[in-house]
Amino acid sequence: MNAAGTFAAVGFALFVAHSVGDHWVQTSAQSAAKGRPGWSGRLAGARHVATLTATKVVVLLPVAWLLGLHLSVPGLLVGLGVDAVTHWWADRRTTLAWLAGRVGLDGFYRLGAPRPGRDDNPSLGTGAYALDQSWHHLWLLVAALLIAVV
Template sequence: MSAAAGTFAAVFASLYVAHSVGDHWVQTSAQSAAKGRPGWVGRLADTRHVATLTLTKLVVLVPVGLLLGLHLSVWGLVAGLGVDAVTHWWADRRSTLAWLADLVGSGGFYRMGAPRPGHDDNPSLGTGAYVLDQSAHHLFLLVGALLIALV
């Protein structure tokens, strides 16, 4: 295995774990509830969420990099975490991901399991929107890990 492949594997694993922690433990209930709202209320809540999420990824990745002796460049970290942060913010605005799901013919899946408008009759994480949200984040974690490993 090449050094870049090993670095990529360690970076991706670190980002994946940090993503799960940052998206589910560090994100506040207020950020989660507001980040998809229209206007500046939603934009600012989403920005606060992505800031703490990105910080969580750094807090996990830097010690892993030091302990494993990974050669991570500042530019690679900026590029990889930057792409991840921008795409995470975009997807978490909710209307943007719903638009993409509709565009590719997955709008029905996106809305699967969602509460009916005006009702709270399915309070669960088991929705199509959640699955597509996490899948999009995982794709860009991969892109971010590649940038971090290769730049």
């Protein structure tokens, strides 16, 4: 398979694994704690990223084997490493909120967030969640490229 086909297969596998790892594998405790200040938040984020990365490996390796993809160990380490670091960074929450503010998206970031005394978000989505997921998707693309070409 050529690099474009490898990229497509790896990218789709990572996308699916990301969704499963971020929503099914992540524990409620990790989700609640990963944005807290200090070491308790950092460690909760690290535990989440560890299980998320393990989920990506568990999904990606059978896909690679079944499709006959030739993935290098350095490519996997670099790609999954970049994905893990950027995921942890965004999931600290204050970091992504800061970035949203720097690019003029702070209002969108707060969209749908509960306010004291009233919850104006009758759905699951918020601006913060949309920006979080799109950030992760960007880095999944980078990870898939790195895995496909390194």
